[in-house]
Amino acid sequence: MTTPVSRLDDTLAAARAENRAVLVGYLPAGYPSVQGGIDAMVAMVRGGVDVVEIGLPYSDPLMDGPVIQRAVEAALQRGTTTDDVLTTVRGVAATGAPTLVMTYWNPIERYGVRRFADAMVEAGGAGLITPDLTPDEAGTEPSDWLGASDATGLGRVFLVAPSSTEDRIRWTAEQCRGFIYAASTMGVTGTRTSVSDAAGTLVRRVRAVSDRPVCVGLGVSNGDQAAEVAAFADGVIVGSAFVRAVLDAASPEEGLVAVEKLAADLADGVRRGR
Amino acid sequence: MTYSSDVPDARGHFGTYGGRFVPEALVAALDELTAAYEKCRHDQAFQAELAGLHASYTGRPSPVTDARRFAEHAGGARVLLKREDLNHTGSHKINNVLGQALLTRDMGKTRVIAETGAGQHGVATATAAALLGLECVVYMGAEDTRRQALNVARMRLLGAEVVAVEAGSQTLKDAINEAMRDWVTNVDRTHYILGTVTGPHPFPAMVRDFQRIIGDEAKQQVLELTGGLPDAVVACVGGGSNAMGIFTAFLDDPGVRLYGFEAGGEGVDSGRHAARMAGGSPGVLHGTRTYVLQDEMGQTLPSHSISAGLDYPGVGPQHAYLHDTGRATYAPITDTEAMDAFALLCRTEGIIPAIESAHALAGAMKVGRELGPDVTLLVNLSGRGDKDVDTAAKWFDVVSDEELVQSATAVVEQDPQDASGEGW
Numbered sequence: 001m002t003t004p005v006s007r008l009d010d011t012l013a014a015a016r017a018e019n020r021a022v023l024v025g026y027l028p029a030g031y032p033s034v035q036g037g038i039d040a041m042v043a044m045v046r047g048g049v050d051v052v053e054i055g056l057p058y059s060d061p062l063m064d065g066p067v068i069q070r071a072v073e074a075a076l077q078r079g080t081t082t083d084d085v086l087t088t089v090r091g092v093a094a095t096g097a098p099t100l101v102m103t104y105w106n107p108i109e110r111y112g113v114r115r116f117a118d119a120m121v122e123a124g125g126a127g128l129i130t131p132d133l134t135p136d137e138a139g140t141e142p143s144d145w146l147g148a149s150d151a152t153g154l155g156r157v158f159l160v161a162p163s164s165t166e167d168r169i170r171w172t173a174e175q176c177r178g179f180i181y182a183a184s185t186m187g188v189t190g191t192r193t194s195v196s197d198a199a200g201t202l203v204r205r206v207r208a209v210s211d212r213p214v215c216v217g218l219g220v221s222n223g224d225q226a227a228e229v230a231a232f233a234d235g236v237i238v239g240s241a242f243v244r245a246v247l248d249a250a251s252p253e254e255g256l257v258a259v260e261k262l263a264a265d266l267a268d269g270v271r272r273g274r
Numbered sequence: 275m276t277y278s279s280d281v282p283d284a285r286g287h288f289g290t291y292g293g294r295f296v297p298e299a300l301v302a303a304l305d306e307l308t309a310a311y312e313k314c315r316h317d318q319a320f321q322a323e324l325a326g327l328h329a330s331y332t333g334r335p336s337p338v339t340d341a342r343r344f345a346e347h348a349g350g351a352r353v354l355l356k357r358e359d360l361n362h363t364g365s366h367k368i369n370n371v372l373g374q375a376l377l378t379r380d381m382g383k384t385r386v387i388a389e390t391g392a393g394q395h396g397v398a399t400a401t402a403a404a405l406l407g408l409e410c411v412v413y414m415g416a417e418d419t420r421r422q423a424l425n426v427a428r429m430r431l432l433g434a435e436v437v438a439v440e441a442g443s444q445t446l447k448d449a450i451n452e453a454m455r456d457w458v459t460n461v462d463r464t465h466y467i468l469g470t471v472t473g474p475h476p477f478p479a480m481v482r483d484f485q486r487i488i489g490d491e492a493k494q495q496v497l498e499l500t501g502g503l504p505d506a507v508v509a510c511v512g513g514g515s516n517a518m519g520i521f522t523a524f525l526d527d528p529g530v531r532l533y534g535f536e537a538g539g540e541g542v543d544s545g546r547h548a549a550r551m552a553g554g555s556p557g558v559l560h561g562t563r564t565y566v567l568q569d570e571m572g573q574t575l576p577s578h579s580i581s582a583g584l585d586y587p588g589v590g591p592q593h594a595y596l597h598d599t600g601r602a603t604y605a606p607i608t609d610t611e612a613m614d615a616f617a618l619l620c621r622t623e624g625i626i627p628a629i630e631s632a633h634a635l636a637g638a639m640k641v642g643r644e645l646g647p648d649v650t651l652l653v654n655l656s657g658r659g660d661k662d663v664d665t666a667a668k669w670f671d672v673v674s675d676e677e678l679v680q681s682a683t684a685v686v687e688q689d690p691q692d693a694s695g696e697g698w
Contacts, residue, residue, distance in 0.1 A: 059442065059574040060559065062455060063297050066441075082571050106572040106574075107572035109558060110572030111572070132295050132297055136294060143558075143563075159299075163302035163303070164301070183297070186458060186461060186462075187459040188455045188458065
């Protein structure tokens with residue numbers, strides 16, 4: 001049966017068949033504008049990103065470092081709404097790339113969990129990544145995301161961290177649909193000069209208790225780092241580096257060129273990792 | 275929801291409120307903290323050490339003052355003030371900080387971080403860190419560091435590093451975000467001493483329990499003074515730690531009414547306030563489900579209050595629960611009402627209260643007039659007003675602008691060596 005998350009499952013399976021990792025690219029919706037954000041994400045896909053992760057701008061992004069904070073603040077100042085995020089999902093999903101929304105929890109609860117889930121399906125979205133909603137709180141009203149995702153067939157991506165116990169890794173992995181997000185370093189989002197050894201260790205720990213795909217996020221910014229992570233993970237997630245490419249561009253047009261170029265470098269990286 | 279005083283449950287839920295809405299990376303630290311906290315509750319050595327610090331360092335028990343002249347303005351009700359303003363560092367904040375600092379040491383961690391708005395919790399944390407030899411970093415909104423420069427200096431004198439947070443609205447909520455970011459990065463050796471009864475489990479329950487000494491003492495003191503329980507207990511509510519501290523001892527006394535007064539700012543209708551119950555709605559902020567000032571998208575709205583300590587868009591989840599179950603009553607007090615009560619206490623009792631606590635005093639005046647002259651009100655005077663003298667002087671115009679400028683200029687121009695008049 002085809003469900004919203006199947007497109008993501010298919011992409012992960014196809015990459016596995018090619019013996020490579022997928023490339024997941026993040027940008028916040030509404031930056032530099034709603035259409036500008038869509039254009040940048042489409043450029044990402046053109047450059048070789050397999051899966052797009054759209055950030056829902058939130059006033060208190062406590063998992064994010066300064067780069068993403070800056071872009072998100074600008075998006076909010078422009079008045080980006082939850083409906084704009086759904087518009088962005090529609091625009092990006094039209095490329096055929098599986099499209100996830102990465103969101104802090106409160107805006108979803110405010111929109112209505114089931115209402116948002118239905119709107120995601122309608123827009124062609126594949127699922128949600130929830131950095132501050134763990135399965136602990138996801139199963140009861142009014143935050144019953146497990147119920148809403150089961151009912152709609154949307155993917156749900158929870159995070160595991162180096163500090164997670166084995167029991168929690170196993171349990172969290174069981175609750176994931178799509179992939180498991182391995183937040184490889186203890187800290188907030190942002191590019192790092194080297195990929196920490198913790199990433200490999202964490203992926204091994206997940207593999208020991210689950211056969212679901214594991215994608216690694218936090219810190220990757222170039223093709224060489226992507227290759228390093230792609231050697232052991234099912235996917236490489238890149239966020240701040242894309243945001244920086246947009247932030248640093250002299251014009252939106254140059255931003256699109258920079259994003260596509262970075263995507264191509266990273267896409268090359270995930271193809272030479274193994 | 276039906277009311278129970280036996281909250282939260284094992285996962286930190288107060289009815290539908292509370293819980294843990296945090297990045298997975300913090301869950302292990304919160305579990306470790308929960309375990310350490312559960313252990314210390316029954317650990318006689320820990321409790322004895324904490325009691326020793328309360329007595330010899332903080333100056334507990336804090337007295338109860340019969341505010342007879344002030345009471346004439348509260349409908350003639352008897353008004354008893356619980357004097358947390360007399361604690362070392364000037365407010366109730368020290369009660370919680372000492373408990374968490376001892377826990378930090380027991381967990382084998384060497385570094386503490388804290389958020390602060392007005393600076394009271396930051397000063398208390400810097401104090402406890404100095405006492406126990408812990409490294410200390412305090413996050414404070416850049417806007418607040420400008421408003422509260424004296425407290426920034428205090429923290430630095432005590433050896434703490436003060437980080438001015440430039441993100442977002444540059445106030446308390448952004449300081450909490452930044453403290454959380456620090457914590458998730460340095461959690462191995464760092465404990466986050468959260469200053470109030472909010473945040474992810476176990477903070478709301480743990481901070482409440484470290485603060486409940488206020489009500490435990492006061493209940494006994496009121497019994498000795500009056501031979502009975504108070505008819506009502508009154509406190510101001512920012513995050514809500516002083517209120518939970520004084521409420522907890524009375525939760526199972528149905529005859530004792532509980533009143534929490536929030537910052538009404540320029541009036542709830544103006545949109546410039548911090549009245550979460552009257553002007554907010556249930557949501558998730560800073561790791562917990564509670565009443566939040568938010569827009570229709572779920573974005574946190576800026577709060578406003580003349581009192582920095584009440585200027586926060588969220589509130590402790592147990593308060594949300596007490597509100598919904600009707601066990602406690604919450605109402606807003608405007609800046610003007612609070613400042614009037616501030617002036618009244620100064621003139622009638624010779625006590626300069628913190629502007630936060632002045633909200634409780636203004637509330638007590640209303641409650642007293644409503645309940646009449648036969649009742650006894652227990653009011654938590656949570657802090658002293660030394661830090662607020664500048665604000666009050668401007669509000670009441672007791673110092674002219676010219677004098678303020680002259681005095682500031684004099685301080686700047688003075689050779690630091692001569693500043694004290696003693697040569698050092």
